[in-house]
Amino acid sequence: MSARPYHHGGLREAMLERAQATLRDSGVDGLSLRELARDIGVSHGAPRRHFRDKGALLDALALDGFRRLGEILGEVASAESPTFAETLTDVAVAYVEFATANPALLELMFTSKHRADASVELHQAANASFDRVAALVKRGQVAGELVEGDLHQIGLLLLATLQGITSLANTEMIESTELGQLTAYSVQSLLLGLMPRDSARKPLSSPTSTDR
Structure with missing residues (x-):
């Protein structure tokens, strides 16, 4: 499955939105950049453009x-x-x-x-x-x-x-x-x-x- 494309600025908002949902369900320990990237359908390295x-x-x-x-x-x-x-x-x-x-x-x-x-x-x-x-x-x-x-x-x-x-x-x-x-x-x-x-x-x- 190919990663979904995001227009400029869209990835950061998508990451935050998904992270908020994960935080509500699983707390801080449940958050992972790799897992978030997988959940929204982008490469593992993509989130690091916005979050080191x-x-x-x-x-x-x-x-x-x-x-x-x-x-x-x-x-x-x-x-x-x-x-x-x-x-x-x-x-x-x-x-x-x-x-x-x-x-x-x-x-x-x-x-x-x-x-x-x-x-x-x-x-x-x-x-x-x-x-x-x-x-x-x-x-x-x-x-x-x-x-x-x-x-x-x-x-x-x-x-x-x-x-x-x-x-x-x-x-x-x-x-x-x-x-x-x-x-x-x-x-x-x-x-x-x-x-x-x-x-x-x-x-x-x-x-x-x-x-x-």
Whole structure:
């Protein structure tokens, strides 16, 4: 059987698409440039025009993952919703849906980002994907919906909550049908705790070594 021809640029996209499917089904250990080449019908050496080795392929997958996540969160965050709470809830649900649909990819994204040799491009894509959420949190503060405080700390609190829900879903401790309701309830509870109060409008302080 002859290898299928690819027009310029087509092979890279085909490799990434197939690699994403393999990552979902078999994890990082199941990925191989040779196997991917066979699956899409090209010579064993063809993928090296775009990926010098498996590590380069993994980096490309992580980069693409952050870009896709950023597009999803940005689109939801910019959509018109009646209230700030509804917008934040929609963003949270979108994140959890992405994370539970792509658990192996999400793990790869974060581990790749925190490698010592992670590229500047990967860091920029990762930061950009969460900048949309930070901007939304800032909007909430300006509108008086959230207590003033460190955007990074508030963002980490939100991310920790969503990662916890994702972990429960990915380990089948909760049903997929519960995800939307649990995420919405968690965001509502979080907002209740972060709501400005007449008796306590001081900005949130960052944790210190003496905090308990």
